[in-house]
Amino acid sequence: MTGPQETRTTWTRERVLDAMRGRLTVSCQAYPGEPLRDPRTTAQMARAVVAGGAAAVRAQGLDDVAAVVAAVDVPVVGLWKDGDGGVFITPTLRHARAVADAGAHVVALDGTRRPRPDGLTLAETVARLRETTDALVMADCGSLHDALAAQDAGVDLLGTTLAGYTGERPKTPGPDLELVDEVVAACSLPVVVEGRVHTPAQAAEAMARGAFSVCVGTAITHPTTLTSWFVDAFPTPG
Numbered sequence: 001m002t003g004p005q006e007t008r009t010t011w012t013r014e015r016v017l018d019a020m021r022g023r024l025t026v027s028c029q030a031y032p033g034e035p036l037r038d039p040r041t042t043a044q045m046a047r048a049v050v051a052g053g054a055a056a057v058r059a060q061g062l063d064d065v066a067a068v069v070a071a072v073d074v075p076v077v078g079l080w081k082d083g084d085g086g087v088f089i090t091p092t093l094r095h096a097r098a099v100a101d102a103g104a105h106v107v108a109l110d111g112t113r114r115p116r117p118d119g120l121t122l123a124e125t126v127a128r129l130r131e132t133t134d135a136l137v138m139a140d141c142g143s144l145h146d147a148l149a150a151q152d153a154g155v156d157l158l159g160t161t162l163a164g165y166t167g168e169r170p171k172t173p174g175p176d177l178e179l180v181d182e183v184v185a186a187c188s189l190p191v192v193v194e195g196r197v198h199t200p201a202q203a204a205e206a207m208a209r210g211a212f213s214v215c216v217g218t219a220i221t222h223p224t225t226l227t228s229w230f231v232d233a234f235p236t237p238g
C-alpha cells in the first residue's frame with residue numbers, strides 16, 4: 001500500500017515555480033499572544049486553504065513552517081519574523097538558513113536596501129544561503145528600487161510584501177498596484193503581489209497586471225482582523 005508520505009511531491013525549483021505560477025498563495029500567520037498562535041492550528045489552517053485551492057502556503061516561524069510542510073503537499077514559503085521594526089522578516093543569514101532547514105521550499109527574507117543586522121549585504125546573504133540549500137529565495141520588497149537591487153542580488157522571486165511598511169511608499173488601503181506596475185515593467189523576475197490584497201477582485205487585478213502569484217494573508221486567515229472590519233462598519237452603540 002502506498003502511504004501519504006510516498007506520494008508527496010519532490011519540490012524541485014521548476015516544480016515550485018510551476019505550482020505557483022498564475023495561482024494563489026495564502027499566508028497563514030497568527031501573531032504572538034493571539035489565540036490561534038499554535039503550529040498545529042497553523043497546519044490545520046494550511047490544510048483548509050489548500051482544500052480551497054491555494055497553490056502555496058506562506059508561514060512564519062520555524063515551528064509553523066515545519067508543521068505546514070508536514071501537513072500539505074504544496075510549496076511552502078517560509079519566513080522567520082524577529083522583532084517588528086526595521087529589518088525583521090528573516091533578517092539575517094542565520095534566520096534564512098534556519099527557515100530552509102525547517103523545510104521551506106521558498107525562503108522569504110527582507111529584500112529592502114536597509115542595512116541587515118548581521119552586516120551582510122542581500123547578495124552575500126543569498127550567495128551564502130545557496131551554499132547550504134536548494135530552496136528558492138523570495139525578496140520582500142518595499143519599493144521599485146528594492147526590487148531592482150534584490151534582482152541584482154540574485155534572488156528568485158520578488159514580493160511587494162513591504163510596500164507601505166518601510167517609508168518609501170504610501171500604505172495604500174489595498175495592494176499597491178502602482179508599485180506592481182512598476183516592478184512588473186522593470187524587473188524580469190517573477191513578482192508575487194502581497195500586502196493588503198483584501199478582495200478577490202483585487203487579487204484578479206494584480207494577476208491581470210502581471211503578477212506571478214498573489215499572496216493573501218489577513219483577508220483569508222486572520223479572523224480577529226476580519227471581525228474588526230465588520231465591527232468597525234457599525235455605528236458606535238449608544
Ligand SMILES: CC(=O)N[C@H](C=O)[C@@H](O)[C@H](O)[C@H](O)COP(=O)(O)O
Pocket residue numbers: 027029060079161162165194195196197215216217218219
Ligand atoms: C508587513 C508584514 O509584516 N507582512 C507579513 C509578512 O509575512 C504578514 O504580516 C502579512 O500578513 C503578509 O504579508 C500578507 O499580507 P496581508 O495580511 O496584508 O494579506
